[in-house]
Amino acid sequence: MTDRPFVIGVAGGSGSGKTTVVRELCRRLGPDRVTVVHHDSYYADNRDLPAAEREIINYDHPDALETSLLIEHLTVLREGRPVDVPVYDFERHLRTNETQRAEPRPVVIVDGILILWHRELRELMDVKVFVDTDPDIRFIRRLQRDLHERGRALDSVIQQYSATVRPMHLEFVEPSKRWADVIIPRGGLNRVAVDMLAARVETALEGG
Numbered sequence: 001m002t003d004r005p006f007v008i009g010v011a012g013g014s015g016s017g018k019t020t021v022v023r024e025l026c027r028r029l030g031p032d033r034v035t036v037v038h039h040d041s042y043y044a045d046n047r048d049l050p051a052a053e054r055e056i057i058n059y060d061h062p063d064a065l066e067t068s069l070l071i072e073h074l075t076v077l078r079e080g081r082p083v084d085v086p087v088y089d090f091e092r093h094l095r096t097n098e099t100q101r102a103e104p105r106p107v108v109i110v111d112g113i114l115i116l117w118h119r120e121l122r123e124l125m126d127v128k129v130f131v132d133t134d135p136d137i138r139f140i141r142r143l144q145r146d147l148h149e150r151g152r153a154l155d156s157v158i159q160q161y162s163a164t165v166r167p168m169h170l171e172f173v174e175p176s177k178r179w180a181d182v183i184i185p186r187g188g189l190n191r192v193a194v195d196m197l198a199a200r201v202e203t204a205l206e207g208g
Contacts (some may be wrong), residue, residue, distance in 0.1 A: 007074065014142045039067070116180060117173075173175060194200050
């Protein structure tokens with residue numbers, strides 16, 4: 001293990017339990033040793049588009065995200081320098097003028113549904129994880145999140161899931177599982193898998 005951060009990529013479908021896995025890893029490794037960067041923060045800046053047009057963008061397609069900026073930022077973090085991560089407003093579907101500083105701690109976790117789809121991004125990761133959860137569980141979790149955390153309407157969430165979320169999952173997210181080093185079934189509730197992953201990272205940090 002060198003002085004550069006150890007990078008973990010955590011992918012999986014929307015509502016699969018990525019957040020739970022990341023939270024557990026932070027708890028096991030120590031939050032002062034981990035920096036988390038979300039691919040969701042890098043949705044393209046479409047503030048020049050009217051609100052009605054922003055609402056119909058396919059946000060589950062790789063082209064909806066400015067992954068090139070994430071690759072640039074992750075490269076900088078690996079070099080031991082901090083970056084300013086964009087802050088995205090999910091209710092208005094636009095990037096705000098604010099940023100959030102991300103420091104190059106010993107462990108950097110990158111999460112998102114599409115992070116394993118991009119070869120250049122994959123190549124920056126030391127361990128690639130795919131969180132695998134049944135479709136009905138993922139849908140329920142996404143529904144609850146969008147209603148309570150992102151201020152979405154029920155009909156809007158269901159329509160988006162049918163029109164883009166499910167098709168894009170089948171086209172891009174599920175196939176990206178082939179590039180994972182570790183597949184965690186049953187999401188973040190699989191404590192055995194999470195514990196094994198955390199132990200692997202601890203070993204790497206100790207130079208093993």
